[in-house]
Amino acid sequence: MTKQLRLNAFDMNSAMHNSHGLWKHPENKRQDSYKDISYWTDLAKLLEKGKFDAIFFADVVGVYDVYQQSKAPSIKQAMQVPINDPALLVSAMASVTKHLSFAVTVSTTYEHPFSNARRFSTLDHLTNGRVAWNIVTSYLPNAARNFGLEGLIKHDERYDIADDYLDTSYKLWETSWEDDAIVNDRQADVYIDPDKVHEINHEGPYFKVEGPHLSEPSLQRTPVLFQAGTSARGRDFAAKHAECIFVGGPTPAKVKELVADLKTRVEAHGRKREDVLIFSFLSVIVAESKVDAEQKLEEYNQHWSSLAAKAQFGASGYDIAEFEDKDPDDIFSYDKPTEGGHYKAATLTKDNAKALTVGEALKRFDGITNQVIVGDPDHVAAEIQTLFTESDVDGFNLNHFVTPSDLEDFVSLVVPKLQASGIYKQDYAEGTFRKKLFPHLGNKLPDTHRAKSFKHEQALS
């Protein structure tokens, strides 16, 4: 069978996600409607109609304030602010769908693993196993200061914390309740057998948790684990824990290199290559005809905001204001490691110094992402297939610029072409999100995953 393409809608519970300046576009309903349940339930129905695997909710818990060392640029452009909690959307969206899954971002730096584990178990119950956790360690300095810290915890230590966090979570999800703990024995007047419910008594370098877990086992137990590490430490973390890895790169060839590197790291952790799926980023501007699509792009570009783009670039840890007047060759000598950076924790190189200049990485919508495909449905579907093959990924997180129209157009125009080509499902498989992604595994993590290395503690009674 042809390798099947996976698609997630890349989103955020915010007024604007990656749509720099497009609150000005007359067709954009987003900034007015993201606060309404009906926006999200309608979107869920649309995505299920388009056979999307999941909606992937990115999240931040601070305001971007690296550019010009100010929060004002982000706020002026509503660049990922305001932003509401994504987990709270899930039950409404799940109630109007049967197959669409939900990947929710939560930071291991600012939420406690005990309550986080209960939240994901609750969602896994309510959705019948359609939930994933996108694990982040958070890169925004303001987020750190919102949670009582002086500034960002250093990059590698954030991953050390995340490792301990994951181990705590695995013990709660995988070892605390045995499968047959609920005995429902009326004769003996025992609903749950206390011998089959276990404290975890976790004592790690960062977390100390007694347990037991408060939720009974859900279909998946551990939610499907997403991660987007790009630094060496981040990639190693992803290879150790994640089942779906989100990567980016300037060209399909670079993405392919990253995929190969990640798969090697996955095997180094004793895991199988086929137990991990890799997703990259995709933007599409589609219309019935090439001319219409190009006109749409032109309209988007008219509303484009360089201020929003520069504010978001602060995620790299670099303040682009320091480079705006400089020649890239001068920037090369600028040597400043970024601890907080999302993309890397490394010294500035000539390549990314050039990318920092407004003329290159911060182009308008035709150049803002690694790949933006513009054209009629046949062209778009063909380009997606090429990208899919050349980058060797398993699927894409599909961006939107103007919503809901971008996604409506994608579902009505592109999805049928992808289906006709044989690389995209005509209908969903049955079962949980993990079972849909990994039919050879089923509902639960495989034995080769670290989560399965923990044994339960002695019985309570």
Add this chain to the structure above:
Amino acid sequence: MTKQLRLNAFDMNSAMHNSHGLWKHPENKRQDSYKDISYWTDLAKLLEKGKFDAIFFADVVGVYDVYQQSKAPSIKQAMQVPINDPALLVSAMASVTKHLSFAVTVSTTYEHPFSNARRFSTLDHLTNGRVAWNIVTSYLPNAARNFGLEGLIKHDERYDIADDYLDTSYKLWETSWEDDAIVNDRQADVYIDPDKVHEINHEGPYFKVEGPHLSEPSLQRTPVLFQAGTSARGRDFAAKHAECIFVGGPTPAKVKELVADLKTRVEAHGRKREDVLIFSFLSVIVAESKVDAEQKLEEYNQHWSSLAAKAQFGASGYDIAEFEDKDPDDIFSYDKPTEGGHYKAATLTKDNAKALTVGEALKRFDGITNQVIVGDPDHVAAEIQTLFTESDVDGFNLNHFVTPSDLEDFVSLVVPKLQASGIYKQDYAEGTFRKKLFPHLGNKLPDTHRAKSFKHEQALS
């Protein structure tokens, strides 16, 4: 106009709430269905049909393990374990209702105020202002050990933390975003005016938060505030912060005393008596005829579990196992203050020592609560009216034993009688939860509330 009765359904996102042993009752669907969205959306529709003001979600983040110093009794009886996160139910329930409101319990001891504020703002947006926060400081020792502590923080310090927590929250909700911050100015290419979004720069004894708040202002800004303090410190906290106070007492006269005390304390904080509503606890067993109702009670009692009741009594901080063989007069001499106790942080007195004996407070369903009314619809409605008048409360949190049948019977049999008597609404008023509860106030907290004493910080830009 006759004083109007308010009703909240008292619930929990758990297999069993206060239904000791009733997982064995053949009509109880609860333990199998609390994990399903449809259970909660059906319940929401039922409560809206019955014109309930709100569903009140209690919560705990640990297992009761005071009785016999063991978790086994609670677990055997599913006594508030397993228990899932209640906040995650709200969007689904809100999507099928228009007026029902949602009071969600969150502990100020274990969740960070920054993420908590965003969660409540998110829910207030999604529900169009139908959200309340039940503020608790948490009394279970296991909860403390689930969040990395050695044991419970002392009772009064928990309230000191809660005071700082509330001040942090008020600054985020009330002062961070001005009403007219969103200017949507296409000409100037400014969606939000950064001069009208403010950091909070809170530095209290327990919390340090930079801000700004991540959510734009919701209809209520601060959710309606519920609290259930019974100790002197707890009552003072409630009088300072809460808009709805949940009280308990052994007789209507005792409840009336508490109501008077609370109203006096409210005034001492510069607030108006009419800006606070008091709720007490109510259990009803109703059927078409007296005989049927009494038979239903008898059935419930057949399944009653003393083990579950004793486990729950651990909330007092006392291990009833130490008293089970003793004469109440001997118990009187037992002098042991409880720091963690839910009901009080005081020395054991003769009254509550007696209550500790199985024969008294831990009676079966006919005696387990302060007030349980058993009978036909006319009798139940009349008794509710008497209780309402004699205890001088504004409404009740209605308990259930077997669900959904107890609530179905209440809505079909009792609600029409209460409506006919003129003390209960025929239909909802329009607007937010706060406006429904306090028509003289509207959507926002009044100026006499502490939340309004904070001014915004200087502008960002």
